[in-house]
Amino acid sequence: MGSAPLVAESLSAAFDNRVVLQDVSLTLQPGTLTALVGANGAGKSTLLHLLQGQLSPTGGQVLCDGVPVQMCRDQVVLMPQRGRIDWSFPITVREFVDLGSVRSRSYGCCDRDAALQRVGLTALAGRRLDALSGGQQQRALLARALVQPSRVLLLDEPCAAIDPPSRAQLLQLMRQLADAGQTLLVSSHDWGSALDQYDRVIVLDGRVLADGSPDQIRHRLGDQLDPGAHCHD
Amino acid sequence: MTEIDLWLVPLLMALLVGVLCPVTGTLLVTQRRVLQANLISHAVLPGVAVAVAFGLDPAIGGVLSGLLGSLLAERLQRGQSAGQEAVINTVLAGFLGLGVLLIPLLNLRLDLEGLLFGDLLIVDWSDLTRVLVAAAAMGLLLLTRYRQLVFLGVDPEGAQASGLPVRSLQLMQALVTSMVIVSAMAAVGVILVIGLLCAPVLPGLRRVGSLRAAMVQSACMGLAVSAIGFLLAVPLNLPPGPLIGVVCMALLCLPRLKFAM
Numbered sequence: 001m002g003s004a005p006l007v008a009e010s011l012s013a014a015f016d017n018r019v020v021l022q023d024v025s026l027t028l029q030p031g032t033l034t035a036l037v038g039a040n041g042a043g044k045s046t047l048l049h050l051l052q053g054q055l056s057p058t059g060g061q062v063l064c065d066g067v068p069v070q071m072c073r074d075q076v077v078l079m080p081q082r083g084r085i086d087w088s089f090p091i092t093v094r095e096f097v098d099l100g101s102v103r104s105r106s107y108g109c110c111d112r113d114a115a116l117q118r119v120g121l122t123a124l125a126g127r128r129l130d131a132l133s134g135g136q137q138q139r140a141l142l143a144r145a146l147v148q149p150s151r152v153l154l155l156d157e158p159c160a161a162i163d164p165p166s167r168a169q170l171l172q173l174m175r176q177l178a179d180a181g182q183t184l185l186v187s188s189h190d191w192g193s194a195l196d197q198y199d200r201v202i203v204l205d206g207r208v209l210a211d212g213s214p215d216q217i218r219h220r221l222g223d224q225l226d227p228g229a230h231c232h233d
Numbered sequence: 234m235t236e237i238d239l240w241l242v243p244l245l246m247a248l249l250v251g252v253l254c255p256v257t258g259t260l261l262v263t264q265r266r267v268l269q270a271n272l273i274s275h276a277v278l279p280g281v282a283v284a285v286a287f288g289l290d291p292a293i294g295g296v297l298s299g300l301l302g303s304l305l306a307e308r309l310q311r312g313q314s315a316g317q318e319a320v321i322n323t324v325l326a327g328f329l330g331l332g333v334l335l336i337p338l339l340n341l342r343l344d345l346e347g348l349l350f351g352d353l354l355i356v357d358w359s360d361l362t363r364v365l366v367a368a369a370a371m372g373l374l375l376l377t378r379y380r381q382l383v384f385l386g387v388d389p390e391g392a393q394a395s396g397l398p399v400r401s402l403q404l405m406q407a408l409v410t411s412m413v414i415v416s417a418m419a420a421v422g423v424i425l426v427i428g429l430l431c432a433p434v435l436p437g438l439r440r441v442g443s444l445r446a447a448m449v450q451s452a453c454m455g456l457a458v459s460a461i462g463f464l465l466a467v468p469l470n471l472p473p474g475p476l477i478g479v480v481c482m483a484l485l486c487l488p489r490l491k492f493a494m
Contacts, residue, residue, distance in 0.1 A: 054393065054394050078394050080388065080391055085387060085391075086263075089387040090263065090443055091383065091442070099383065099387070099388070099391075100395075102381060102384055102397065103395055126442070129387075
């Protein structure tokens with residue numbers, strides 16, 4: 001895994017003359033698991049899409065390895081929200097995971113098998129995607145992201161609409177990836193008491209409201225933190 | 234035309250269209266783009282009329298016109314998050330109306346009924362050649378872009394994020410869809426072709442494990458539908474095109490009737 005962080009400098013974004021993000025700066029260090037929390041409409045998904053280079057900011061820039069992210073988009077992988085996927089599409093888990101390597105030339109079945117094993121879906125590889133539970137589907141999405149040789153993983157609401165045991169399992173997986181050196185930024189609109197599982201928490205509401213360790217965030221925004229289900233069982 | 238050609242060409246045409254349309258339809262149904270295909274099928278008319286007026290092959294005019302209708306609808310849809318279907322249907326009606334108007338305006342001798350509903354019994358080798366060209370185009374698309382099309386169907390945003398040329402893929406698919414629809418026009422017409430694009434896809438879609446398998450099963454189903462429609466048309470002395478349309482609907486209704494009984 002690499003050592004170069006992902007850096008966002010004074011990012012701004014607007015759609016239809018409505019400002020969605022304003023002056024957002026952050027640096028993601030390698031091997032860290034960071035939570036990006038905020039209410040619906042706080043700009044989390046927009047920020048993730050900007051960080052991945054899929055959207056262009058109206059102001060500021062995103063640097064990966066010191067160069068604009070558009071030049072190294074394969075190093076930053078975005079796992080989309082589950083609502084973006086057509087789960088009824090006729091496809092097996094194995095073929096779905098293979099899609100993560102659709103542009104890679106050095107990809108082999110070992111990469112896919114390793115990703116499936118990592119998320120615990122080896123036994124279900126031949127099953128249709130819509131035959132999986134919500135938690136298993138999220139793990140299939142994560143496996144698809146893992147087959148891409150990236151340095152930064154951006155996960156958009158991975159814990160939404162899945163049961164508590166699946167959330168705990170997913171969080172454990174993310175923790176293992178971070179411990180192995182992967183850089184992860186995980187968005188959620190839930191605040192939850194499981195923020196302790198993260199190395200760092202960024203609170204977003206169009207701009208960065210708070211940024212620090214879970215303890216620092218709890219100390220600073222204690223009264224505003226409601227018990228929720230941020231990847232917590 | 235020999236006596237064998239009189240029944241062999243229409244039969245071959247029915248079978249080929251019966252395979253090609255459902256294969257194309259599998260892509261459209263799984264990508265939820267059936268409405269776009271319906272638009273293309275109606276939008277071919279003005280192009281056919283203009284091509285005939287200028288002495289060109291009507292298929293070329295039809296393909297270009299269908300593609301133009303699709304692009305226009307796409308352009309007008311931008312910024313219309315709530316009314317996208319309304320835009321498509323309006324463009325569909327506009328192109329159909331334009332096609333109908335051009336026939337008298339350009340003083341053309343065109344069999345409008347034949348264009349709308351097809352006439353399988355008068356097709357010739359040139360019609361068959363058009364279907365083969367469209368089949369070759371579809372085969373080439375699938376051979377070179379299969380995985381990308383799967384990605385586009387299951388996760389369009391993810392496909393875009395992965396850096397796939399989504400726009401070019403959609404354009405290529407729209408072009409091939411236009412070719413398939415225009416080539417099937419002689420057999421089932423631009424109105425009835427939508428039945429053959431969709432109906433054979435649906436019965437087995439929930440059971441198959443890949444897009445490839447869905448295409449194979451829908452092609453087999455389409456082949457059966459076309460053969461039944463054609464073989465029933467001869468003894469009943471009815472036009473095969475509309476009969477194939479009715480068989481398509483029956484294909485969807487039969488399992489429900491069985492369930493109700």
